[in-house]
Amino acid sequence: MCGICCVLNFSPSKLFETGVAENLKRRGPNSSREIKKTVTHLSYECLFSAHVLHMRGHLTPQPLEDANGNVFLWNGEVFGGLDVGCQENDTRCLFQHLSTQDSPEHVLSVMSCIRGPWAFIYYQAAKHWLWFGRDFFGRRSLLWRCGAEKKSLALTSVATYLPGTDHPQWQELPALGVYRLDLEACFHLDFLKLELYPWLHPGDAPPLINQFSEENLSSCMSVVMNGSGLCLTTPVCPLNKTIARTVQETAHTFGSQPSVEDLDLLLKCDHKKKLANRFLDVLSNAVQKRVQCLPCDIPSLQPHKEEADIAILFSGGIDSMILAALADSHVPLGKPIDLLNVAFKLQDPKRQKESKKMHKKKTGSINSCPEESLELSRFDVPDRITGRAGLQELKVLNPERKWNFVEINVTQEELHDMRQKHICHLVHPLDTVLDDSIGCAVWFAARGVGLVQDGTERSPFTSPAKVVLTGIGADEQLAGYSRHRVRYRTSGIEGLVQELGMELERISSRNLGRDDRVITDHGKEARFPYLDEEVVSFLNSIPVWEKAELSLPRGLGEKLLLRLAARELGLGPSAMLPKRAMQFGSRIAKLENHQEKASDKCSRLYMA
Ligand SMILES: *[C@@H]1O[C@H](CO)[C@@H](O)[C@H](O)[C@H]1NC(C)=O
Ligand SMILES: *[C@@H]1O[C@H](CO)[C@@H](O)[C@H](O)[C@H]1NC(C)=O
Ligand SMILES: *[C@@H]1O[C@H](CO)[C@@H](O)[C@H](O)[C@H]1NC(C)=O
Ligand SMILES: *[C@@H]1O[C@H](CO)[C@@H](O)[C@H](O)[C@H]1NC(C)=O
Ligand SMILES: *[C@@H]1O[C@H](CO)[C@@H](O)[C@H](O)[C@H]1NC(C)=O
Ligand SMILES: *[C@@H]1O[C@H](CO)[C@@H](O)[C@H](O)[C@H]1NC(C)=O
Numbered sequence: 001m002c003g004i005c006c007v008l009n010f011s012p013s014k015l016f017e018t019g020v021a022e023n024l025k026r027r028g029p030n031s032s033r034e035i036k037k038t039v040t041h042l043s044y045e046c047l048f049s050a051h052v053l054h055m056r057g058h059l060t061p062q063p064l065e066d067a068n069g070n071v072f073l074w075n076g077e078v079f080g081g082l083d084v085g086c087q088e089n090d091t092r093c094l095f096q097h098l099s100t101q102d103s104p105e106h107v108l109s110v111m112s113c114i115r116g117p118w119a120f121i122y123y124q125a126a127k128h129w130l131w132f133g134r135d136f137f138g139r140r141s142l143l144w145r146c147g148a149e150k151k152s153l154a155l156t157s158v159a160t161y162l163p164g165t166d167h168p169q170w171q172e173l174p175a176l177g178v179y180r181l182d183l184e185a186c187f188h189l190d191f192l193k194l195e196l197y198p199w200l201h202p203g204d205a206p207p208l209i210n211q212f213s214e215e216n217l218s219s220c221m222s223v224v225m226n227g228s229g230l231c232l233t234t235p236v237c238p239l240n241k242t243i244a245r246t247v248q249e250t251a252h253t254f255g256s257q258p259s260v261e262d263l264d265l266l267l268k269c270d271h272k273k274k275l276a277n278r279f280l281d282v283l284s285n286a287v288q289k290r291v292q293c294l295p296c297d298i299p300s301l302q303p304h305k306e307e308a309d310i311a312i313l314f315s316g317g318i319d320s321m322i323l324a325a326l327a328d329s330h331v332p333l334g335k336p337i338d339l340l341n342v343a344f345k346l347q348d349p350k351r352q353k354e355s356k357k358m359h360k361k362k363t364g365s366i367n368s369c370p371e372e373s374l375e376l377s378r379f380d381v382p383d384r385i386t387g388r389a390g391l392q393e394l395k396v397l398n399p400e401r402k403w404n405f406v407e408i409n410v411t412q413e414e415l416h417d418m419r420q421k422h423i424c425h426l427v428h429p430l431d432t433v434l435d436d437s438i439g440c441a442v443w444f445a446a447r448g449v450g451l452v453q454d455g456t457e458r459s460p461f462t463s464p465a466k467v468v469l470t471g472i473g474a475d476e477q478l479a480g481y482s483r484h485r486v487r488y489r490t491s492g493i494e495g496l497v498q499e500l501g502m503e504l505e506r507i508s509s510r511n512l513g514r515d516d517r518v519i520t521d522h523g524k525e526a527r528f529p530y531l532d533e534e535v536v537s538f539l540n541s542i543p544v545w546e547k548a549e550l551s552l553p554r555g556l557g558e559k560l561l562l563r564l565a566a567r568e569l570g571l572g573p574s575a576m577l578p579k580r581a582m583q584f585g586s587r588i589a590k591l592e593n594h595q596e597k598a599s600d601k602c603s604r605l606y607m608a
Helices: 020-027 090-099 104-113 183-188 260-267 270-291 318-330 349-363 368-377 382-397 412-427 433-447 474-478 482-520 533-541 560-568
Strands: 002-009 031-039 044-052 071-076 118-124 129-134 143-146 152-156 177-182 192-200 221-225 310-313 337-344 403-410 449-454 457-462 467-469 525-527
Touching (some): 002 071, 002 118, 002 129, 020 044, 071 090, 104 177, 177 183, 183 192, 260 270, 270 467, 270 533, 310 433, 318 337, 318 382, 318 560, 382 403, 433 482
Parallel strands (some): 192 221, 310 337, 467 525
Antiparallel strands (some): 002 044, 002 152, 031 044, 071 118, 177 192, 403 449
16 A cells, blocks of 8 residues: 655646645655656656555565656555566556556556556656546545646645645545546646546447536646547446346245344245355455455565454444455464454443442442443443454354454544544545544544453554455445435335445545545555455346345345355354444444534534
8 A cells, every 4th residue: 555646737846735745654654755757848847756555575666667767656456457476566567567558548458457446647758648547446545636836736645634725625536537647738738638538338338428517626627538439448347227026026024123044044045045155255255365465475574473464344243244254264374363343432421420320329439340340331332342242253153263353442532632633634635524433433443553352351452454354335235224225215126226326436435535545544555345346246247136125124134145145154143233334333423513414514624
């Protein structure tokens, strides 16, 4: 994982405001480097800067530059689509592929092949072209901004929030395709003319309507689609929009309190069992690629055998339980797996008083012991409770695995402090109450600083794992949110299909850029198995009623296919848990103003 940035200027360049470089460096603590390209006859200057996090293998400092003066910055992982040899580095390997030819067709065909998350910046020196973009789902962050000076553009993985409105604001680069800026052409214009090469399914006609409105762009830029129809090939198959059911509905009736027996009953259907196992196979592959990410591990560089390489954002809910169980089957047994479980301290003075009164009545005085346990139980939020139960299930599943269940307790003071110091800058330019809650919860969880119980003792623990698996994408694809039920009730299967299609399209701007910025701030890398191209293609290919059956009760019908898969994996009660959003499960939402709506602008992010 890396922090990459580029500042382009047609007048003497000014660097970023303070803070951006520090934030980039936190993403890539192991090497920092800059390259400046000055082209006087076209009067432009490009500054490239990159900060690299050393994952495994040999460290490759960035930006890379070749003999022809081309420059490449890569913040991504190649999980497939391009042969990365055992001793090779994916950054170098990809750069070599890209620079063998310099036609746009070539660049687009190489970028179309790659499987895995990415954001990149590529400068073709001879042509004076600057390419940049994010992968199809937008799993890596890239922000852009038209500079204060005329004809200037800045790109960066992460920025800082600056109060005030007298300067241009950062925006997330829309993950619509790959962008090309012709610097020679721009020299003759008085604005920056960007060309967008959008993602397209093979056989589809290129989109006619320009998806950019004036609001999305500063006045100094324009974005056009290339008239020649050049496009990237979408890495996943289109969503199956069939609504005409071919399979007979199940004749069973289910109580409102579903149980694992209901799942077992459904699994008696051969078709359902087969489908659950096919899903499990593709998901298992996706997890495997992400926990044994690299073509070769160099043993001499791995001195800490007893430390975990892999951590999971863990609520004990079904999405994270499945990830944990699958990671277990691919991580060598000698290695622990860290389960990161975050809780925000419950602030409930009434409850505290009542509880004290009760203790007083019982014991006649408040002795320190119940007081202490009261203090501790205030971190017993819903996700902590399901997390502990999940841990027990995992222990049964594989008694030989060392699971580090990391209890991450966050007080209101620490939350306020870290929000002002770091988190508000990482969440920016997103700004809602929901972005604040999830941004903060994920930041503390990914930091991995908490307590681990060993025997009866709890001791301080910091997770050293650099790879953090998250369950994002499961709810969006398998209809896990309550809004899916609402949609199903009001507009049936057809409405549900539309909703799911829309959610996958907007996941980059809703979640992924933010989560990448927040998690990578700890010098760790977020990986999203549910958004693996093969997983998405599999789920897109089957009709919606195979994924969710919203006529069935809560805790069963939503994400039905995932529940069946969990059962096949040997999971028990966790397979039946209904969705609980992180902001409620961790109780961060309880800490703050109860009146506000999730979509409101969050004033707390702007108090820096
Ligand atoms: C990379 O940086 C981190 C954080 O500063 C440090 O703990 C780690 O040892 C570094 N790795 C290498 C290979 O230099
Ligand atoms: C290649 O190097 C980059 C840094 O340039 C690093 O982030 C990545 O993990 C390396 N990949 C391999 C396969 O060694
Ligand atoms: C541009 O802004 C409009 C209105 O805010 C929004 O509907 C649209 O999705 C945005 N497009 C992109 C590509 O971000
Ligand atoms: C589209 O790309 C081709 C190839 O680079 C270029 O020659 C052509 O001018 C572009 N078309 C538009 C409308 O910009
Ligand atoms: C965190 O909360 C748990 C209860 O969920 C408690 O057992 C643990 O001791 C707490 N740790 C700290 C440091 O407060
Ligand atoms: C959608 O699913 C149905 C039922 O399984 C299948 O017959 C059809 O071929 C699928 N359509 C696409 C486009 O995959």
